[in-house]
Amino acid sequence: MYPGDAEFGFELLVCRWAETSWPPGSTRESAVVVSRQLGTKRRRWDTVVLECDPDGLAARRQFGERELDSDLLHVVRHAPAEWEWYRNALPHPGYPWRYVRAAVHRAADRGVVEKRRQGNRIEIRRIAPYPDWLRRIVAIENKPDLDASAARALAGQLEHDVEAALADEVWVATEATGSRIEPALLEDLPVDVGIVTLSFDADAGAVVPIENDSVGTVEWYPSEVTPPDASGDEERRRRRLELAERAYGRGWRSYHETMRPDCRHFELRRFGRALVPHCAANGRSQTAAECAGSCPEFEPEPPAWRSRGWPIEGGPGKGIKRLLRRRRERVRERETVRD
Structure with missing residues (x-):
């Protein structure tokens, strides 16, 4: 089971599972950063897992917690050691x-490069070398109910992912049915795409083991789709770094940016090891599309809530944002000190 009756709740739990248990069925050797709803103009992935070098990820923190967009990356990656x-x-x-x-000025304002003026020229100097922190990108499509029609609709997107090879691996995550042969194996999906089945139980306090004490069962292992000439493809490297920077800056708990935590009915509820949004007015977990200013149940927090300094400065909505931000930062710190 998962909160709500839409893919959104399943997606949040898959992100939390990946954060704690990636890669499925084997020992973690890389630091992991998880994000959601990221991609390119042509394709957006439900879940993105970055497998990172721990030392490189720690070095990336020198450039701040916010993402570096394409223009800032151009400046930071090539900034010289001397003026x-x-x-x-x-x-x-x-x-x-x-x-x-303009990007140089923004980078200096962010403190990710140094600048000075010499006559009518602007000189720059790096604060540190931009690290080689990204190892691999894993794309996961979440389909809790992967029936035949859903598989047909998904097949074309997955084929595009395999052919584009922007990610190194492509997976489908679906809900476990407990059958001897999971239905997902019988659907017409690209052979290069991996399949993992998951089952969630809020009362267990974690993802329920399915078999062999595993938090997720790999039904089909994916093929590595990284092109043979990937190391020399600078354009691919640039696009992957831009994607990784967006994932680093946003994480998967950024759903509060597209929902309304300032509504008096917005709550966070614990579901296993994850915190998921809950609407007290509707008595259930809502989707991001439902939780908007156009919701008929939307009520702004009373001014009195926002004026109280203790225990939640600025009101519950601000407190929720701070809590989610702290949890994201705690995961980053944990990953950089992982043995």
Whole structure:
């Protein structure tokens, strides 16, 4: 079981499972960062797992907790060790230099590079080398009820993922049925895509083991779809770093940014090892689409709630945001000190 009757609740629990138990069926050798609803203009993935070098992930923290967008990455990755005019230091971006100049100012304001003015020129210097922190990207599509029609609709998207090879592995996560042969194995999915079945129980305080004391059962192992020439493909590396930066900055607990935690009915409920949103007005876990300003049950927090300093400064909505942010930061810190 999972909270609510939509894929959103299942998706949040898959993210928490991946955060604690990735990779399925084997020992973790990399640090893990999990995010959700990320991708490219053509394709958006439900869950994204970054397998990272622990030392590199720790070094990435020098550049702050916020993501570095494509323009900032261009500046930070190529910033020189010693002072140099930014036009000499950075490779030509393929667009006007005035946009690079604006990115240099933003980077300096963020403290991710240093800048100074020498005459009419702006010189830059790096604060530290940008680390090689990303090892692999794993894309997971979440379909709790993977019936034949859902599989047909999903097959084309998964084939695109395999052919594009932006991710190193592609998986489908579905709810376990307990059958001797899981129905997902009988559906027409690309052979390169892995299948993992999960079962959740809020009363157990964790993901319920399905068999062999495993938190998730791998029904079909994926193929590695990384191209043979990936190490020399700078364009692929750039796109993957941009995706990884978005995942690093947002995580999977950022659902509060598209929902309304400032509503008096918005709550967080514990479901196993995850905290998931709950609507007190409807008495159930809501979806991100339902929890919006257009919801007929929406009621702003009373002003008196927001003016009290203790125990939740700014009201419950602010407290929820701080709690989710602290949990995300705690996971980052744990991953960088993992043995």
